[in-house]
Amino acid sequence: MKRRLPMAIMFLFAIWGGISVFVGKTPVKEFDNLLRNKLLMIVGAFAIILGLGSLIFHHTQKIKRRARFWQYSYITLFALLITSFIGLFGGVRGEGGLPTIFGGTVLGAHEGLVYAFTDIKEKASFTANPAQFADPTKAVMELPREIPIEFNRFQASLLRQEIELRNTALRLSQQVVPPMISPVSNQEVPYKTDFKISLQALYEGILVPCASTMFAMLAFYMCSAAYRAFRMRNLHAGILLVSSFIVMLGQIPLATAYIPGLHELRQWILDVPNLASKRGIMIGVGLGASATSFKIILGIERAWLGGGDE
Amino acid sequence: MHIATDFWTWVAALLTLAILSFLWDDNSFYRAAEHLYIGVANGYSITLIWYNVVVPNMIDPLRGAAHVVSEQGFAAAFFTFNEHNVLNPYHDNNFFIIIPMMVGALYVTRFIPSISWMIRIPIGITMGYYTAISIPASFKASIVRQLEASILSRSDFDSAWVLVYGLLIFVTTVATLIYFFFSAEHKGVLRPISNIGILTVMVGFGASFGLTVMARISLAIGRFIFIFKDWLGMVQ
Numbered sequence: 001m002k003r004r005l006p007m008a009i010m011f012l013f014a015i016w017g018g019i020s021v022f023v024g025k026t027p028v029k030e031f032d033n034l035l036r037n038k039l040l041m042i043v044g045a046f047a048i049i050l051g052l053g054s055l056i057f058h059h060t061q062k063i064k065r066r067a068r069f070w071q072y073s074y075i076t077l078f079a080l081l082i083t084s085f086i087g088l089f090g091g092v093r094g095e096g097g098l099p100t101i102f103g104g105t106v107l108g109a110h111e112g113l114v115y116a117f118t119d120i121k122e123k124a125s126f127t128a129n130p131a132q133f134a135d136p137t138k139a140v141m142e143l144p145r146e147i148p149i150e151f152n153r154f155q156a157s158l159l160r161q162e163i164e165l166r167n168t169a170l171r172l173s174q175q176v177v178p179p180m181i182s183p184v185s186n187q188e189v190p191y192k193t194d195f196k197i198s199l200q201a202l203y204e205g206i207l208v209p210c211a212s213t214m215f216a217m218l219a220f221y222m223c224s225a226a227y228r229a230f231r232m233r234n235l236h237a238g239i240l241l242v243s244s245f246i247v248m249l250g251q252i253p254l255a256t257a258y259i260p261g262l263h264e265l266r267q268w269i270l271d272v273p274n275l276a277s278k279r280g281i282m283i284g285v286g287l288g289a290s291a292t293s294f295k296i297i298l299g300i301e302r303a304w305l306g307g308g309d310e
Numbered sequence: 311m312h313i314a315t316d317f318w319t320w321v322a323a324l325l326t327l328a329i330l331s332f333l334w335d336d337n338s339f340y341r342a343a344e345h346l347y348i349g350v351a352n353g354y355s356i357t358l359i360w361y362n363v364v365v366p367n368m369i370d371p372l373r374g375a376a377h378v379v380s381e382q383g384f385a386a387a388f389f390t391f392n393e394h395n396v397l398n399p400y401h402d403n404n405f406f407i408i409i410p411m412m413v414g415a416l417y418v419t420r421f422i423p424s425i426s427w428m429i430r431i432p433i434g435i436t437m438g439y440y441t442a443i444s445i446p447a448s449f450k451a452s453i454v455r456q457l458e459a460s461i462l463s464r465s466d467f468d469s470a471w472v473l474v475y476g477l478l479i480f481v482t483t484v485a486t487l488i489y490f491f492f493s494a495e496h497k498g499v500l501r502p503i504s505n506i507g508i509l510t511v512m513v514g515f516g517a518s519f520g521l522t523v524m525a526r527i528s529l530a531i532g533r534f535i536f537i538f539k540d541w542l543g544m545v546q
Contacts, residue, residue, distance in 0.1 A: 002427040010434035017442025045363040046414030076349040083353025205318035210347040213329040219526030243516025277514025280486025286452025
């Protein structure tokens with residue numbers, strides 16, 4: 001019962017999956033679309049509870065038992081709580097009830113680049129072209145450094161009245177915040193006084209740098225591993241070394257500029273032998289995946305049931 | 311030199327340095343950044359699932375169904391009909407949505423030892439359906455399309471080089487497949503072919519390794535540009 005019932009359900013849904021692929025009749029397709037795009041998504045969404053429960057359980061147990069490095073578990077739990085709170089109540093794009101953006105009015109000026117974020121919900125973007133001021137919702141200001149300038153409707157009306165964009169913005173900024181002078185260069189420094197603690201800010205400020213640095217760090221480890229792995233012990237290792245060396249070198253502009261034919265050789269390696277080997281592997285993987293899928297559906301492969309009682 | 315004044319630039323820069331510090335040795339800064347990343351990533355996932363799945367697929371239909379009940383009675387929230395006058399239990403606003411929610415809730419039984427076996431039901435549903443639909447998809451994409459592309463076509467005879475490359479790709483693909491064919495011992499005629507296969511595979515692995523390293527190097531350059539340009543303002 002505890003194993004046969006889930007297996008029977010799995011088999012029934014597998015049969016339905018097969019039918020939906022091969023039967024193009026509208027009622028079948030309609031139900032299949034609903035199942036795939038809605039019902040199974042709902043079922044799958046509950047899996048996050050499982051993952052979340054496991055994470056919280058793991059870290060609370062670690063704290064309770066005073067396991068090694070237990071202090072850091074507080075960071076994970078606290079970050080989880082804060083991020084979820086900001087996300088759920090502040091919204092993905094700051095549309096929630098929780099205020100996620102705090103700031104002053106006009107915020108700074110430097111070399112004609114003006115940041116003037118105020119009420120984000122009411123913001124409107126403009127171009128330097130006064131003709132586009134007529135459409136206050138679409139246009140984006142084009143500056144030499146390609147930094148968009150965003151103004152709210154109040155500032156937009158001021159700008160409309162005073163065509164001198166730079167002077168107006170400078171004046172507005174200096175009314176509220178005096179220019180900040182760098183002690184190093186003795187020049188005016190652009191600055192913003194608005195502070196965001198939105199989900200997007202957490203994503204850009206924490207997730208992106210952490211993830212990209214972790215992946216970037218792998219380059220160092222791969223290089224040290226490659227040194228050990230690529231020592232030319234035999235012909236196969238030598239081919240691996242030469243192939244990877246050409247591909248890496250061929251991606252460096254300086255090398256391709258000074259070594260004639262390197263770029264073409266690299267491209268040939270990627271297009272011919274690399275393609276053939278990938279194609280062979282892909283065909284093998286496809287056959288293996290299909291065979292494994294059949295084994296699961298037919299109940300030969302039961303690892304997904306896990307251990308435990310019958 | 312214009313050092314950044316934005317709060318999040320400083321956070322990103324300090325986290326970058328904290329993670330890079332692992333190159334020296336495992337240390338407190340790295341562990342703190344790692345744990346912070348895990349917490350924020352999970353919180354972020356919760357929010358995305360909430361807004362992309364839970365609200366449109368669960369909360370909105372239930373809210374709509376409650377509205378239908380208040381206006382048209384309880385039966386209307388279940389027994390709605392589509393344009394073919396067929397009973398349509400999948401109408402946007404009805405309580406049938408509770409059924410997949412109840413099935414999904416069986417995931418939580420994992421935490422209740424006496425009924426923890428019931429977690430196999432939602433897993434079985436998901437696995438059965440997606441396994442079945444993946445068979446033709448993977449067969450088509452990984453086998454049929456690849457075989458099609460390997461076979462010489464009329465365009466391969468446009469020039470001598472194209473023909474040579476086409477033949478080379480065909481031969482080395484077959485050789486790679488034979489190298490991974492373990493049901494027969496690699497001797498006799500299979501031996502030289504599988505040798506060509508292993509050489510092809512080695513070139514492919516080398517190319518993949520080279521591309522992967524360069525992608526990582528590119529990311530590393532991106533981080534250093536962030537530190538020296540966006541954070542410290544040393545590079546224009």
